[in-house]
Amino acid sequence: MTRDEFKNKILTIFIEDFEFEQPGLDDNLRDDHGFDSIDALELLGKMELILGFSFTREEKEAAMSIRTINDILDYVEEIKESRTQ
Amino acid sequence: MAEMQTPDNPLSVLADRCIDCSVTLACWAWFIFGFLRFFSWRYLFFALFTKDPELSFQRLNSQFYRIFFRIVNVTAPRQRIEIDDEVASITSAVVVCNHLSYLDPLLLIALFQKHRTIVKSRFFTIPIFGWMIKKSGYIPATSEWPFSRIMIRQMETMESYLKSGGNLFIFPEGTRSRDGKIGKLNNGAFKIARMYKAPIYVLQLRNSDRLFTPGKFLFNTRMRNTIDIKIIDRIEPDYQNNPPTTSELEARVRQVYSERKL
Numbered sequence: 001m002t003r004d005e006f007k008n009k010i011l012t013i014f015i016e017d018f019e020f021e022q023p024g025l026d027d028n029l030r031d032d033h034g035f036d037s038i039d040a041l042e043l044l045g046k047m048e049l050i051l052g053f054s055f056t057r058e059e060k061e062a063a064m065s066i067r068t069i070n071d072i073l074d075y076v077e078e079i080k081e082s083r084t085q
Numbered sequence: 086m087a088e089m090q091t092p093d094n095p096l097s098v099l100a101d102r103c104i105d106c107s108v109t110l111a112c113w114a115w116f117i118f119g120f121l122r123f124f125s126w127r128y129l130f131f132a133l134f135t136k137d138p139e140l141s142f143q144r145l146n147s148q149f150y151r152i153f154f155r156i157v158n159v160t161a162p163r164q165r166i167e168i169d170d171e172v173a174s175i176t177s178a179v180v181v182c183n184h185l186s187y188l189d190p191l192l193l194i195a196l197f198q199k200h201r202t203i204v205k206s207r208f209f210t211i212p213i214f215g216w217m218i219k220k221s222g223y224i225p226a227t228s229e230w231p232f233s234r235i236m237i238r239q240m241e242t243m244e245s246y247l248k249s250g251g252n253l254f255i256f257p258e259g260t261r262s263r264d265g266k267i268g269k270l271n272n273g274a275f276k277i278a279r280m281y282k283a284p285i286y287v288l289q290l291r292n293s294d295r296l297f298t299p300g301k302f303l304f305n306t307r308m309r310n311t312i313d314i315k316i317i318d319r320i321e322p323d324y325q326n327n328p329p330t331t332s333e334l335e336a337r338v339r340q341v342y343s344e345r346k347l
Contacts (some may be wrong), residue, residue: 042280
């Protein structure tokens with residue numbers, strides 16, 4: 001799955017499941033949309049379904065400091081790369 | 086003599102204060118010496134010799150606070166606690182409740198043997214107490230390091246915990262109400278209910294603030310008072326076919342409280 005394809009899926013989740021209105025790729029998810037740690041865990045669960053693998057606890061912990069959608073895309077690419085090595 | 090019975094009489098006020106002070110001290114004595122003498126070694130046993138002490142800790146917490154409220158009943162007989170049987174029989178649910186006093190979480194811990202709750206993160210850093218609430222499976226309110234690990238672990242097992250009969254109780258206001266009115270609701274409880282497809286019970290708790298008033302150190306025991314808890318709504322959404330949004334759940338809970346003039 002390309003970065004763009006994954007981005008579109010993530011945007012759909014933010015709009016349909018988290019009720020975001022017009023999320024921007026560099027919006028601060030917490031400050032601009034009230035996205036909190038429980039949302040982050042729910043999102044991680046949905047991302048696991050899309051990506052077809054489970055995140056480790058350490059990867060989930062690292063995800064807690066993510067602030068923007070672009071950060072999410074970078075984070076997923078990093079994890080995918082580390083798993084292919 | 087009749088004059089001495091009036092509440093403004095200095096002697097009567099002093100006597101009331103002495104009784105309040107005695108009851109408060111009895112409760113603190115239980116907190117400290119009751120814990121050390123009767124409970125500390127039991128907590129230690131389960132921490133050392135069981136693989137997963139969470140449920141044992143929760144049961145002990147529940148027993149500890151049941152005894153605490155018995156002491157309140159005995160030492161302050163004008164205080165009554167009335168809890169609907171159906172409240173005590175709640176299982177496998179997210180339970181939300183209005184928040185009036187520091188006694189409220191203790192009441193719910195006493196009520197539910199199998200419970201988790203969300204606790205202010207700073208409590209996790211208090212020696213012994215922080216260790217106990219961590220072992221009890223309670224969840225820190227924030228996910229910043231070093232609390233993220235605890236939170237993730239507890240949330241990973243939340244679905245099975247709820248399915249096995251456990252309750253997650255939360256005070257969605259996050260703080261005690263100072264005027265009895267319901268405050269702004271944090272929607273974490275509704276997010277968790279939605280995520281794990283759990284029913285939501287909405288509780289109304291009354292008068293705990295008359296016994297232990299925010300901002301006061303002593304219990305106010307001389308006034309006749311009935312603390313009660315009852316279920317005012319049970320929300321069981323059709324998560325499969327028509328899942329509600331978090332804001333819909335929050336709106337319904339707010340509406341239920343406002344119908345009760347909270």
